[in-house]
Amino acid sequence: MKKLIIYTSQTGFTKQYATWIAERTGADLLDLKEAKKKNEAFFASYEAIVYGGWAMAGNLVKVKWFLEKAVSWKNKRLAIFCVGGSPNDNPDVARWLHQVLTDEQRTYIKAFYCQGGFAYEKMSAASRLAMKMFVGALKKKKDATDDEKEMVNRISASYDISDIKYIEPIVAYLQSEK
């Protein structure tokens, strides 16, 4: 089965996961910017297409392009994966991931999450500012829950909790019979 992994990444975590998946499954790898330049004939040769992006304030960055394309790719094996700073076992992750797709989209697209991290030194100025405001607001919050306090501690500085093991469910999905 010919496979394609399309990704967008600001600080490298999503690119690392996309590369791991491509290396493991023999898939081709394409930055979203390059994918946008391709015509339908290019995508027609693939039987499986995966989109990977990062989490930004509860959204999967630039997923719209893929979701629009996916409407005409229903005969292919389709998946999205999201890379975020939250750990995989954070209960919010499953709830949040669920709302990225509609019920209808879920019938032909499978969604996965891979924990990444924060790399402040590689972020755009806008992203750094957004995070500074978010962390600042949480620090000031008087009735912050234990989860919120833990999150503030976690995201106040750069960290890397990515691990190749989180690609396993995606690899299994790509290698199973349709």
Ligand SMILES: Cc1cc2nc3c(=O)[nH]c(=O)nc-3n(C[C@H](O)[C@H](O)[C@H](O)COP(=O)(O)O)c2cc1C
């Ligand atoms: C402005 C901003 C908002 C973010 N919001 C979330 C979020 O809602 N949930 C989450 O898990 N991670 C969030 N993150 C963390 C990124 O998703 C995380 O750093 C990810 O690994 C970045 O992937 P990349 O290295 O491919 O750019 C946010 C990061 C930034 C800069």
